[in-house]
Amino acid sequence: PLLPDQEYEWLEAQTAPACLDWAKKQSQLTATKFDHLPRAKTLLAEMEALASTQDQTPDFWIWGKTLFRLRKTTANKQGRLERYERSSTGDDNMNLPPDANNWKLVVDIDELGEKEGRIFEFHSYMECNLFGTDGERLLLLLSDGGADLVEMREIDARTGTEIPDGFRTGPGRISTAWLDIDHLLICHSVYEGPKTVGDWPAQVYIWERGTDLKDAKLVFTAPSTDAITVASTLGPMNPGRAIITRSINYSTFAYSIVSLDGSVKELSGIPRGQSMTIPIKFTAQHVVVSLAEEATVCGRNVQVGTLVAYDIATDAPEDSRLSIVYEPEDDEVNLGLWGGGLAGTRSRFHFSMSKRGVERRMAAEYVPGGSDDGTGAWSIVRSIPTSTGSRSFIVSTDFYSDDIVVRETGILSPSTLWVEHEDSRHAAFDATRLVLRHLTAESADGTQIDYLLLSPKVPHNEARKAPLLMTAYGAYGISFPTTYLDEMLGGLSIVPWLRAGGSLAIPFIRGGGERGELWHEAARQKKRQKSYDDFIAVAETLCIGVFGMSxxxxxxxVMCTERPDLFGAVVSDVPLTDMLRYPTMGMGGAWIYEYGDPRDPEMAKVLRSYSPFHNVSDGVKYPPCLVTISTNDDRFAAKLKDAGAANVGGHNVSDSFKNTKLLALL
Incomplete structure (x- = not known):
């Protein structure tokens, strides 16, 4: 039987022995139950075989004449950071030789962790922190066991050795950028200090080589009400300068440039209403942002999603530094952070636009004096369409040239990289047996919802009767990634499903970014139910299982608790489940802009109306549920169990190298 809500709060203690013991026992109980299911051993063997043959597509960074990659394999689960010397001209388009001898090892992350008795992960979210014309120095950021906290070490990227008495920190939230070879701009929480509401460090320092981090010069303090503060590079073409990004909330941003002398200049001319999914990018002369609200730029009104550039290479007045890179068409959206759709080189700005599932990869170049009034203007110099269900990623750009690495992939197409390097993956399943359709369904309020249906090549009415899974995202303005074996598609766990003749539906629901910022706003906070209505509209025509992560x-x-009658099975991977207490958990305070503040009584009513934890009820026949969840929120799994549903504790099922058995359970 269900207990009062407060009786589950003891499970919020992330590392308490009793909480960890409960999670361990429940995980073992569920794993044991799955071990006795038909085909359990067969599926596990299949997942292990897939994991042994499907090396992950490497991460790449171009830096001058050098190309870096982080390659993960079954032998090196955490990866080998390697470098390759390009041709003397740096502009050859020849494929890089596949022979491993052409790549020189910088750091073996697995080996380094073994030496120190830890499980290190290479942390590259804030870009690869290289310095020098050929990337001679690297600020290596390592997390222990995938934790949010990282520690930093300065590495000679030519030899792979740590610089004696170089820059090095203990664990903390860290973002940093080179100012010159002897100075870093760094925002960190290595020591106690002011924090933002999102539990990120609020202070930024200049740290000089040879001095203790505690003695670094404080240059900036963000308000405690901000969500996140980050220090990042402006690239080698802007020596002695770096940039601070204040994420006031997930749609309001402010920027300041810090110089080597410690001076700080706010870029007040940039409109503050911006999209969280389009992080600031730059060329040698401009920083570029995407607007999350209408604004007046260059004397005219521009719509949401417009890409705007700010000139950092001039002393002109603030109001004359802005220029319009690209204004989207109706229903057109930039793919942004998670879509690999935004990047700058020395003189070009690259971006990807999507309109109702049809994507174009574009590039713009700034032309001084190119406008009617004699000021500069941006000109589109490239517009390349992609096929339905495919996506192009701008993997890396060179700050010393206009070279780029592009990766193209789709639900049915393994990743292929080209220009400076080509490193393709083998197909994990026979895509010729499948067909991908672009369809629509009508939501509760009449809105047409686009969705992709991937199914065996049989007549459409027969495909609709086949077993079918359904997944979506629908938040933060993020477009759902339709990429090969993407973790949000289930990673390798989707392969046995497709091989066995299963189908997959992906609705582009409101709250996401598929039709721009207005599509995101349509399901934010008090309108969140729209997102679930859209999903249900597609689900009502199908016999399905549902899965999703984050x-x-x-x-x-929500589908499990709101419409248990619609689904034959539910997989909920690392979900947010208690919508009334989420701001008190981890980074939850930074998510208030997206979901709303439960301290507001009116907002609390909305949140409780769909909060999964608060809507588990006795006497309801729930579908089989697999809940893979962090130990900092086991309460939803516990409450489902008390209501009679199946569950398992864990975290992020989609890493093929680390969770092969858990993938097989799916």
């Missing part, structure tokens, strides 16, 4: 895990959990 916000998609919340979506799956």
């Amino acid at each position: 916000n998609g895990g919340l979506l799956a959990a």
Whole structure:
């Protein structure tokens, strides 16, 4: 039987022995149950075989004449950071030789962890922190066991050795950028200090080589009400300068440039209403942002999603530094952070636009004196369409040239990289047996919802009767990634499903970014139910199972509690489940802009109306539920169990090298 809500709060203690013991026992109980299911051993063997042959597509960074990659394999689960010397001209388009001898080892992350008795992960979210014309120095950021906290070490990227008495920190939230070879701009929480509401460090320092981090010069303090503060590079073409990004909330941003002398200049001319999914990018002369609200730029009104550039290479007045890179068409959206759709080189700005599932990869170049009034203007110099269901990623750009590495992939197409390097993956399943359709469904309020249906090549009415899974995201303005074996598609766990003749539906629901910022706003905070209505509209025509991760895990959990009659099975991976207490958990305070503040009584009513934890009820026949969840929120799994549903504790099922058995359970 269900207990009062407060009786589950003891499970919020992330590392308490009793909490960890409960999670361990429940995980073992569920794993044991799955071990006795038909085909359990067969599926596990299949997943292990897939994991042994499907090396992950490497991460790449171009830096002058050098190309870096982080390659993960079954032998090196954490990866080998390697470098390759390009031709003397740097502009050859020849494929890089596949012979491993042409790549020189910088750091073996697995080996380094073994030496120190830890499980290190290479942390590259804030870009690869290289310095020098050929990337001679690297600020290596390592997390222990995938934790949010990282530690930093300065590495000679030519030899792979740590610089004696170089820059080095203990664990903390860290973002940093080179100012010159002897100075870093660094925002960190290595020591106690002011924090933002999102539990990120609020202070930024200049750290000089040979001095203790505690003695670094304080240059900036963000308000405690901000969500996140980050220090990042402006590239080698802007020596002695770096940039601070204040994420006031997930749609309001402010920027300041810090110089080597410690001076700080706010870029007040940039409109503050911006998209969280389009992080600031730059060329040698401009920083570029995407607007999340209408604004007046260059004397005219521009719509949401417009890409705007700010000139950092001039002393002109603030109001004359802005220029319009690209204004989207109706229903057109930039793919942004998670879509690999935004990047700058020395003189070009690259971006990807999507309109109702049809994508174009574009590039713009700034032309001084190119406008009617004699000021500069941006000109589109490239516009390349991609096929339905495919996506092009701008993997890396060179700050010393206009070279780029592009990766193209789709639900049915393994990743292919080209220009400076080509490193393709083998197909994990026979895509010729499948067909991908672009369809629509009508939501509760009449809105047409686009969705992709991937199914065996049989007549459409027969495909609709086949077993079918469904997944979506629908939050933060993020477009759902339709890429090969993407973790949000289930990673390798989707392969046995497709091989066995299963189908997959992906609705582009409101709250996501598929039709721009207005599509995101249509399901934010008090309008969140729109997102779930859209998903249900597609689900009502199909016989399905549902899965999702992160916000998609919340979506799956809501489907379980709101419409258990529609689904034959539910997989909810690392979901947010208690919408009344989420701001008190981890980074939850930074998510208030997206979901709303439960301290507001009116907002609390909305949140409780769909909060999975608060909507588990006795006497309801729930579908089989697999909940893979962090130990900092086991309460939803516990409450489902008390209501009679199946569950398992864990975290992020989609890493093929680390969770092969858990993938097989799916």
